[in-house]
Amino acid sequence: MSDAERPEDGDALPDETFEDEPRYCGYTEYRSGGGHPDLPRTGEGASGIEARVWDALYEVEDPEMPVSVVDLGLIYDVYVDRTSGEARVDMTLTYTGCPARDYLLSSVERAVENVDGVEDVLVNLLWSPEWSVEMVTEDGREALREFGVAI
Amino acid sequence: MATDETLPWDREYALGGPDELSEREQAAVEACLRALADDEFVLAERYTEWQVRGPTLESDLAVANIAQDELGHARLWYDLLEDFGYTESELIWERPLGDFRHATLVERPFERGDWADAIVRGFLYDEFEHLRLDALTETEYPRIADRVGKVQGEEHYHREHARNWLERLATGAVDGDPANGHRRVQEALDRLFPHALTLFAPTVYEPDIVELGVRPTPLSELREAWLDAVVPELEALGFTVPVAPDAHPEAVDTLLPAERGRDGSHTDAWPDLYDELTFTYRQLDRREAPRLMADPDDADGDGGAPR
Numbered sequence: 001m002s003d004a005e006r007p008e009d010g011d012a013l014p015d016e017t018f019e020d021e022p023r024y025c026g027y028t029e030y031r032s033g034g035g036h037p038d039l040p041r042t043g044e045g046a047s048g049i050e051a052r053v054w055d056a057l058y059e060v061e062d063p064e065m066p067v068s069v070v071d072l073g074l075i076y077d078v079y080v081d082r083t084s085g086e087a088r089v090d091m092t093l094t095y096t097g098c099p100a101r102d103y104l105l106s107s108v109e110r111a112v113e114n115v116d117g118v119e120d121v122l123v124n125l126l127w128s129p130e131w132s133v134e135m136v137t138e139d140g141r142e143a144l145r146e147f148g149v150a151i
Numbered sequence: 152m153a154t155d156e157t158l159p160w161d162r163e164y165a166l167g168g169p170d171e172l173s174e175r176e177q178a179a180v181e182a183c184l185r186a187l188a189d190d191e192f193v194l195a196e197r198y199t200e201w202q203v204r205g206p207t208l209e210s211d212l213a214v215a216n217i218a219q220d221e222l223g224h225a226r227l228w229y230d231l232l233e234d235f236g237y238t239e240s241e242l243i244w245e246r247p248l249g250d251f252r253h254a255t256l257v258e259r260p261f262e263r264g265d266w267a268d269a270i271v272r273g274f275l276y277d278e279f280e281h282l283r284l285d286a287l288t289e290t291e292y293p294r295i296a297d298r299v300g301k302v303q304g305e306e307h308y309h310r311e312h313a314r315n316w317l318e319r320l321a322t323g324a325v326d327g328d329p330a331n332g333h334r335r336v337q338e339a340l341d342r343l344f345p346h347a348l349t350l351f352a353p354t355v356y357e358p359d360i361v362e363l364g365v366r367p368t369p370l371s372e373l374r375e376a377w378l379d380a381v382v383p384e385l386e387a388l389g390f391t392v393p394v395a396p397d398a399h400p401e402a403v404d405t406l407l408p409a410e411r412g413r414d415g416s417h418t419d420a421w422p423d424l425y426d427e428l429t430f431t432y433r434q435l436d437r438r439e440a441p442r443l444m445a446d447p448d449d450a451d452g453d454g455g456a457p458r
Contacts, residue, residue: 096301097223127227127301128159 035134040073042137049080049117053087056111063100067143069108073135076126085119087112092131159300165291165364169234176363177235180292182252182356183365186413187283188228189253190350192243194276195221196428197257198269206266213312214269220305227298234294244432248417248425252354255412256346258421267320267335268343273313275347278381280306282373283366291364321388337390344393345406346418351377352411371400378403 043054057075058068069075069091076090089108093101105123112121133151136144144151166176198218205211229242256276261268284306287299320332351374361369382396394403410416 095223096227096305097219101226125230127298128296130301130304 035132036129039076039129040070040135040137041075041077042070043078046078049082049085049087049115050078052115053078053080053089053112053118056115057089057108060104060107060111063103065144065149066147067136067140069104071137071140071143073131073137073140074104076129080118082117085117086122087115087118087120088122088124090124090126092126094131096127159288159293159296162296164293164296166293169231169294175359176365179356179359179363179365180295181232181235182354183360184228184232184295185252186254186354188225188232188242189251190257190276190280191221191228192225193251193253193424194257195219195225196424197259197261197272200261201266201269204264210266210316217273217309217312220309224302224305227302231294231298244429248422249415251417251421251425252413252415254346254349254352255408255410255418255421256343256350258412258417258424259343259346260420260424262339262342265335265339266316267332268339270313270316270320271336271339271343273309274317275343275381276350277306277310277313279347279350279373279377281310282376282380286366286368286373289364289367291367295365318388321390333389336388340385340390340392345408348374348403348407349410349412352407352413354413374400374403 043051043057046054054070057070057078060069061067062069062072065072072094074091074093076092078087078089080087089112091105091108093104098104105125109121109123112118112123136151141151166172166180169177172180195218198214198221201214202211202218205214229239232242233239256272259272284299284303287295288303290296290299317336320336323330323332351370353370357370360366378394378396378398382392382394385392393406408418410418
C-alpha cells in the first residue's frame with residue numbers, strides 16, 4: 001500500500017480534496033505554519049460507517065507519543081461509499097523523513113479495514129495543506145502536555 | 152511567485168493525474184522527477200558520512216538531520232515515480248548505475264574528510280534547491296504541486312546551516328589560524344564549482360518540461376538566478392569564483408566537467424558510492440523484497456518470525 005494508489009477518477013488530487021468546502025480568499029496567511037481553516041478534522045458530525053471509521057482512527061496512536069492520529073491533526077478527511085463499502089482516508093504526516101511512515105499508514109489501513117461495513121480501504125497520503133502544530137486538537141494538546149511536550 | 156496568491160489545493164492544472172498523461176507528458180514528468188529524487192538521495196548518502204565526524208556534536212546532529220530530510224524528500228519524489236508503476240527496487244536498489252540522473256556535485260567524495268567541502272557543497276546545492284523548488288510551485292502537475300510546499304518548509308534550515316558555517320569558516324572563527332578555514336573553503340569551491348554547474352545541465356526532455364509546465368522556468372534561467380545569488384555572496388566573503396555573476400552562458404558552459412550526471416554519465420566516484428549504497432540490499436539478496444525493513448506488524452503477527 002502506498003499513496004501511489006489512487007482512486008481511478010483522480011479525486012484524491014489536492015485541488016479537489018477540499019471541493020465543496022467554504023472558500024477563503026485569504027489563504028496566504030495560513031501558508032507557513034498557520035494551520036488551515038478547514039483543519040483539523042475530528043469526525044464531528046459524522047454518522048453511520050463514517051463515524052465508526054473516525055472512532056477506529058482515534059484508536060491509532062502516534063508511535064512516539066500517546067496521542068491519536070486524529071488528535072495530532074494528521075487526518076484530513078474520511079469518505080465511505082456506503083453502497084460498496086469502500087473507504088478513503090486522506091491523511092498527512094508531520095515530517096517527510098518520518099521513519100514510521102509505512103508503520104503509521106498500515107496501522108491506519110488495518111484499523112479502518114476492521115470497521116463493520118468497510119470492505120476496502122485506500123489511505124491517501126497528502127502533503128498539502130502542510131501539517132503544523134495548529135492542527136493538533138485541544139485533546140491532543142492536553143495529551144501532549146501530559147506526556148511532557150510543550151505545545 | 153504566482154502561488155503566493157494561489158495555493159496548491161486551490162488552483163487548476165494543465166496536466167492531469169498520473170493515469171491521464173500522454174506519453175510525452177509522462178516522459179517529461181519522469182525526467183523532472185528523476186533529477187529531483189536522485190539529487191536528494193545521493194546527496195543524503197554523502198551527508199551520512201559526516202554523521203559522526205562533524206567538528207562539534209551539534210554539527211553531527213545537524214548534518215544527520217539534514218541527511219534525514221533529504222532522504223525524506225527523495226522518498227516523496229520517488230513516490231511520484233512509483234505512480235507510474237515503478238517499484239522502489241527498480242528506482243534505487245536494482246537500477247543500473249548509468250541510469251541515475253543526479254548532478255555530479257552530489258556524488259563527489261569529500262576531500263580528505265574536509266568539513267569545508269561539506270559546507271561549500273551544501274551551500275551551492277541548497278541555493279540551487281531553493282530556486283528549483285520555487286520554480287516548481289508553478290508546476291502544472293498536481294502531484295508535484297501537492298508536495299513542493301512541504302519540502303520547501305524543511306529546506307530553510309539547510310540554507311541557514313550552510314550560510315552560517317560558510318561565514319564562520321571564511322572569517323576564521325573556528326580555527327586557530329584564520330587563513331586556514333578560508334583557504335579550505337576556497338579549495339573546495341575550486342573543486343566543486345564546475346560540478347555544481349551540472350545541476351543545471353539540461354536533459355533531452357528539458358524543452359518538454361518547460362513547455363508542458365512541469366517546471367515552467369528553464370534551467371538556463373535558474374542558472375542565471377543562481378549565479379546572481381551565490382557569486383556575489385561568495386565574493387563578499389573574500390572568495391574567488393571562476394565566473395562573474397553576469398557571465399555569458401557560453402563562458403559558463405566552458406567550466407562544465409566532462410561528465411554531466413543528468414545524461415547518465417558520472418564521475419569515477421559514482422560506481423564506488425553506488426556499490427556501497429546497494430551493498431546491503433545485494434548482501435541480503437533482497438531482489439524480491441519491495442523494501443529493506445520488515446514491516447514491524449508483520450514480524451509480530453507471524454508469531455515472532457525473525458527479521
